[in-house]
């Protein structure tokens with residue numbers, strides 16, 4: 001289980017997260033919903049320890065380490081003169097069975113230079129790299145941005161697979177329907193805290209949710 005206790009993050013005088021608490025069970029997919037600037041990315045960066053915070057982040061009774069996280073950021077940057085295949089070879093050897101399975105699923109032109117990929121193809125490439133890392137905590141910050149209809153369904157499938165592997169998945173999205181499809185719970189981030197957690201049976205209440 002992942003336990004986030006009394007997380008506080010400030011930038012200069014601005015308190016972005018304030019006594020933020022959240023528990024996530026293994027094999028659980030949690031959506032984080034919050035307006036622009038609510039602190040979603042700041043929360044992810046705290047888990048990843050790339051911002052200064054106070055509070056505790058515990059995984060299986062031990063402090064969470066960066067090496068236990070796979071983090072797909074909203075924007076993905078690539079060196080343009082590298083092929084998809086070269087990029088992925090940094091994550092795992094190319095004859096590994098997981099590599100082959102993912103390549104077949106995503107059907108990307110791996111011998112092309114990344115600079116010729118569309119933004120959706122780049123997103124898929126970054127996602128494959130992230131999945132190859134095979135970590136217990138998987139953070140997906142706006143994974144649906146720029147991904148086509150087929151890609152969205154591949155993402156649903158991938159997130160479902162992560163769940164079946166008992167991994168923790170944390171997803172943020174502005175497209176609330178994508179969270180309904182993927183998440184076991186949806187946590188509302190407002191005023192620097194998780195103000196409410198909606199279970200699947202309560203999603204109907206979120207249909208017309210406005211901040």
Ligand SMILES: Nc1ncnc2c1ncn2[C@@H]1O[C@H](COP(=O)(O)OP(=O)(O)OP(=O)(O)O)[C@@H](O)[C@H]1O
Pocket residue numbers: 011016034035036037038039040041042043
């Ligand atoms: N490195 C930083 N320095 C100063 N302020 C920051 C920094 N990072 C984030 N902030 C501020 O913290 C607040 C929360 O930002 P954050 O990016 O976490 O929000 P978000 O919920 O991910 O927003 P969005 O939906 O727009 O991506 C914003 O007011 C932002 O300006």
